[in-house]
Amino acid sequence: MTGFDSHLFEGRTVVVTGAGRGIGAAVAAAFLHCGASVIAHAGRDLSHAEGDLLSRVPSAARSRLVLLTEDLAAPDGGAQLADQVLARTGVIDVLVNNAGTMGGRIRAGEETAETYDHVLDLNIRSVVALTGCLLPALRASEQASIVNTVSISARAGGSAGSALYAGTKAFVSGWTKTLAKELAPDGIRVNAVSPGTIMTDFHRRYSTPEKLEATAAAIPLKRLGMADDCAPAYVFLAAGSLSGYVTGQVLEVNGGQLMP
Template identity: 45%
Template sequence: MAARRGDVTMLDFSDQVVLVTGAGSGIGAAVAEGFGRRGAQVVVHYGRNREGAEKVASSIQEAGGRGSVVQADLTDPASATRLVDDVAARHGRLDVLVNNAGDLLGRTPVTEMTDEQFARVMDLNMTSVFAACRQAVPVMQRNGGGAIVNVTSVAARTGGAGGSVAYATAKGAVSTFTRGLAKEVARTGIRVNAIAPGIITTPFHERNTSDEQMAAMVAGIPMGRAGTPDECVGTVLFLADPAMSGYITGQVIEINGGQLTP
């Protein structure tokens, strides 16, 4: 809870258990560390990047916070279910769920994408979000409420850059799911919102975006640069704290340097 309403510097999650998926690098890592610096018990999830996740947990602990690491392959939706169940069993509660895990899994034109590739992209980016939320909602309800923050993308509204139609489609579904779930659980004390990052300098683009593609995308940003993972943290913390955003639910907040405005 925030110590004083309206004062961002006083954000305090010391009584909260927070699960951040895909927290081994990029936005997820920055968000996990942000919660950790404000006292949360942070569960740092990773799919393949164990080394990165352990560094994030260590950083949280060095700053005086509490961090632990857990692995799950979220291309398998059943793993998302088990992940939430494990966190709830281990800590007895779940106050904040940040569904950050996601990836293009490579740029592939629609005409060249196999059914298996499409399913993997959808499972990682959308189905895992559905599965994690489905498990988290009853846990949060038992404890009087909570906050879910999903990470969608500017691609949900633009259709994505070359070779990312499946990813953009999945992220569009995340945005719609966020709005729908928010209505469904609003009276149970759970708020559901999302952030939609634009071009953020993360390993995501190192894997999937050429220098030429990056330059072309940045050229269309009014602020004239890509964003950083740290520039996404404050919005997530704001959405997670009921003293700061207690009357906000079902919203998708764009973080894109003016690249696309509602």
């Protein structure tokens, strides 16, 4: 991984959720490359971390990485993960709320109590709970920053079957801006990264190759995004030295797919 300043986050502690694979893995690896100590919530278990996150981490940086697991779709998942994090550190400089998923293509009228709870508990409840529990540790930092992962679907609407998912990301987008105002007096900046169509397991699960090919053809930069295309946006928004006057913003990373 090149292009990152290896001292940018030296001595800083970064928490990333959903970091075992995909966008979160690229983000956690980027912060490690920038010298941070990273507490990475890998996902529900460690099964994907070996093939993705750990393959991105040079052995010299492995001692700065802690791996945790927690089911964040469980109603108390956010609080449980916070307990695990706070058992390891009392100061957090950066929190990246990234874990999330669509929970399947759920058509209008086909929602069940289970699918509704799963998508909203994971994409909203756990984010709000984890952030709330970690606020004292963020306040203990001199330059704290929260970066949330939202989605192009929050603004543009998603494709069929993703209405609940898009709604949760719109929630986090509005919540991000409100929190940015509320936490500014504490010196905590709050922003979001909004990925477009990024080629991770997310789309391997939910989109056909034909749909992805058609999407890529319609994107001005003529390709789907990769997890590594997203990571620098998180580093930028987290670094006070780069974005110290930026808060309450949603940074779109989508190859020009949406130009709000």
